[in-house]
Amino acid sequence: MNSKLVLVLRVLLALILLVFGLNKFFHFIPMDPPVPGGFMDALFLTGYMLPLIAITEIGVGFLLLINKWVGLALVWLAPISVNIILFHITFDITTIGPAALVAILNMLLIYANWAKFKTLF
Numbered sequence: 001m002n003s004k005l006v007l008v009l010r011v012l013l014a015l016i017l018l019v020f021g022l023n024k025f026f027h028f029i030p031m032d033p034p035v036p037g038g039f040m041d042a043l044f045l046t047g048y049m050l051p052l053i054a055i056t057e058i059g060v061g062f063l064l065l066i067n068k069w070v071g072l073a074l075v076w077l078a079p080i081s082v083n084i085i086l087f088h089i090t091f092d093i094t095t096i097g098p099a100a101l102v103a104i105l106n107m108l109l110i111y112a113n114w115a116k117f118k119t120l121f
Contacts, residue, residue, distance in 0.1 A: 001108075001111070001112040006109065006112045009105055009108055009109055009112075010064050010065075010067070010070070010109060011064075011065065012105060013061075013064055013102065013105040013106065013109065014060075014061045014062070014064035014065035015061070015065070016061070016098065016101065016102060016105075017057045017058070017060055017061030017064070017077075017102070018057070018058060018061035018062065018065065020057055020098075021053075021054045021055070021056075021057030021058035021061060022054070022058060024050055024051070024053065024054035024057075025051075025054055038091075039087070039091055040091075053080070056076065056080060057080070059073075059076075060073045060076050060077045060080075064109075070109070070113060070116075071113055071116035071117065074106060074109055074110050074113065075117075075120075077102075077106050078106060078110070081099075081102050081103040081106045082103070084099040084102060084103070085099050085100065085103050087099070088100075
């Protein structure tokens with residue numbers, strides 16, 4: 001895959017993750033409050049799950065942005081992107097666009113860096 005294209009995809013994914021991760025702390029993108037008794041409400045009520053997800057998104061986004069440990073960042077992001085897709089399929093299919101974009105970018109970057117993952121498979 002073209003190295004300039006990989007750079008653009010990596011930076012785009014990093015920025016998406018950083019924006020959505022930081023939004024969980026600073027709330028600069030308006031969001032509807034979670035439905036009482038719903039899945040997001042349960043995650044919020046745990047007290048640690050949403051901060052853990054946010055820190056993970058910020059960490060992966062930062063690693064991708066500075067181009068350090070990209071393989072680790074992509075492996076770290078894989079189960080998160082699967083869960084984001086499954087959440088939107090199950091609970092809110094209308095907003096699956098950004099979730100699908102994250103998953104697709106993750107898959108493309110894993111493919112572009114496949115040499116780093118050969119030993120895993």
